Amino acid sequence: MITPGQKVIQQWYKQKNWHQFPFQKEMETVYLAGFSGLLNAPTGSGKTFALFLPFLADFINKHPDYKTRQNNGLQMLWITPLRALTNDIRKAMQEVCDDLQIPWKIATRTGDTPAAEKAALKKKLPEVLLTTPESLHLMLAQKEYPKIFQSLQVLVVDEWHELLGTKRGVQVELGLSRLKALGAVGGEQFSVGSSQVAVGRQSAVGSRQLADSNDYEKSQLETANWKLPTENCQLKIWGISATIGNLEQAAEVLLGTDFPPDKIKMVRANVDKKLVIESIIPENIENYSWAGHIGLKLLPQVMEIVAKSKTTLIFTNTRSQSEIWYHAILDNYPEYAGIMAMHHGSLDNELRNWVEQALHAEALKVVVCTSSLDLGVDFRPVDTVIQVGSPKGVARFMQRAGRSGHHPGAVSKAYFVPTHSLELLEGAALKQAIKQGIFESRDPMLLAMDVLIQYMVTLAVSDGFRADELYNEVITTYAFADLRRNEYNQLLDFITNGGKTLAQYDEFLKVEVENGLFKVFSRRVAMRHRLSIGTITSEMSIRVKWLSGGSLGTVEESFISKLKPGNTFWFAGRSLEFVRIKEMTAYVKKSNAKKGMIPSWNGGRMPLSSQLSAVFRDKLDEVAHGIEKDIEVIALKPLFNLQQELSHLPQSHEFLIESFKSREGHHLLFYPFEGRLVHEGMASLLAYRISRVRPASFSIAMNDYGFELLTDEDVPIEQVLEDADFFSIDNLLEDIQHSLNANEMARRRFRDIAHIGGLVFTGYPGQQVKNKHLQASSSLLFDVFSEYEPDNLLVRQAYNEALAFQLEEFRLRAALQRIAKQNIILKVIERPTPFAFPIMVDSLGRERLTTESLEDRIAKMARQYGAEGVAGNENKKVRKVGVTRKKGF
């Protein structure tokens, strides 16, 4: 039987003429939430409708008077990680409501929402509110916030995979725990008993997150069981996620530990969208660079593809690389001026918005970008995606590939452009991983005390909280399930009394206790707290502005400090002359200079993911066994032959170490193929362990495939290797403590933690506290805590974070265990091998201050060692990197 609501909605679908809808026959039931067919909804936001339309249908059924019904209160809260998404979804939802003559208001509440609108939202609530994790917490910091959520029926967390694994995710967990508890005690008899999660799956193209189904019959069954909201309904929680390695865990994290596991529902789709991946093979592989990361040598091939495509996105790994590529295209293909744009995180928002709109309007032929474009609004006209350099992870590549081919039945096409020879093998590994459906997991963050402190003060700012109640609530979250009561008490003590060490500083005594209620009474404290809600911290940057007004974006202070007035540089795709700097703003004017420095930014480091590393090692094993089924492997044959000839091609049960003597000293090269971060830790660890046998001082260099230890001493490597402890995980932590400056690493981590935990105030908007002061104060706090409060939870967190994220301790451990079981193949080599060369180039770059360009030096090195591959003319590096390498073990 079709209910009136379903009928209305069906009618709507028919009017919209969604012929292409892949699940058309399933449309007969309107309760189709979760089906990916909506992918092809004209608005491009299928999942929105998958969840929203059934919800509307139910509302209509429950309220025959829905057209006149007023004051429904907040029905649905939709949380997304991106402000930009809220606007898209709002428009789409509002359109449906208007069409169906449902007098619902759909609103957004983010940092972009004008103050007047925010005030209006407080007075009269919309039926649907779209917001961000940060804004949700700002709402929780409002007086009488429970009123807002009184009538809430459904909570949707969109793009959950983006939040999971971050402190923003923890923020969402905490926010949800509060809303769940509100429901449980509220007058409307909320309970979370029937909450559901639809963890959707990215289609094979990975374009958008689809709520969809793996096994159609099964999901139909599940659909039948769904209970939609009723008048005295229970709060429902939905999560929407791309495919990640740990979807089940993702659901558990979202719903919390108090959620009955048998009530969790997974809905996935099996839309098989074709994805074609093609590696660009350099024409003459023997002349292709062995090292480098810009990849401009393949510009001609890339531009051929661009010319053949309608609209192309060129993804690069760094902002600087985007600028370099944009510049190179403009230089060599001037006809693209006007139909090409650039998009990355340091460009002014206005410019970025313009690019996004121009993409929609099909006014652009090609956009060079970073991951700033791999999430968010759909860019329908894009038919081709080109990835320059290794994407470092399977999921990231899928996400980007999915930006192309957004039509029913369309094939998504993605090209992979290697920036050096061996990277081509990553192309083969990527294809293999995608074929096997191997995706990275997002590991949820646990016990992030800084986020918890912030949350506790947030609640104290609004209506206050009671210690026991809040504790019981907090431990229902996945993140704090293991929070011990005495730890919680420490935090309470910290926000009320400043803990053990800060008691005499008023600044840290934020919260007062009155009749058991923890509350903030100071307006100043409350205001400052609201100003600093959120978990994203960033470095101070310098705004770049035209003399005539108008902003271009931001660069780093260190870059600007290298410029003198009159110097020219390239930024935002333009040639600029630096005029002066005033109040954190660099003023520039137009320049006609053809050449100039290109800024670079210090961002996060992205090591090769452990999943992709594993597949890469598999590929290498195939190579060692002479299996040649991938075109990449076939193309790389000369390189591998040379490697075999000069040294060895390790099989999966072998671990290769190369030993090599040069004027510089004794080089030892190790190849775990585990990503940079692990290599960095392992290099320090092994250097330390060697130095126990024979004291020596090492310099370290590394890339994603291996690392080098260089020393003046003649290291008795055979003897060292005989030592059973060399690759052992025994005493790992102690040895790491000895070999790395763990204190410094933790101190750096602590800066962000202090910021998030509200220990340092970053200043009022527009008049930020100088970076130096922040550093000094967080560093001081770190020292004070370390000295007087050894059990301080925030300091402990800093060490844990350094270990987990900077050292990837877990991976390091696994890698050592693997190596311990492998046969060690020690090869004394005459000259650098194809494996060794790129690592040694890596060390070249930062070895010493020099006026020689890196390019020249690589060429020189190639000549010197007679290596066949020569790094191309691509290293137009601006930054003269010239700091001594790590010394001192």
Next chain:
DNA sequence: GACCTGCTGCGGTATG
């Protein structure tokens, strides 16, 4: 103040 190739993301001041 360290990173040396290195991404993304969010907030926001107050009165009659």
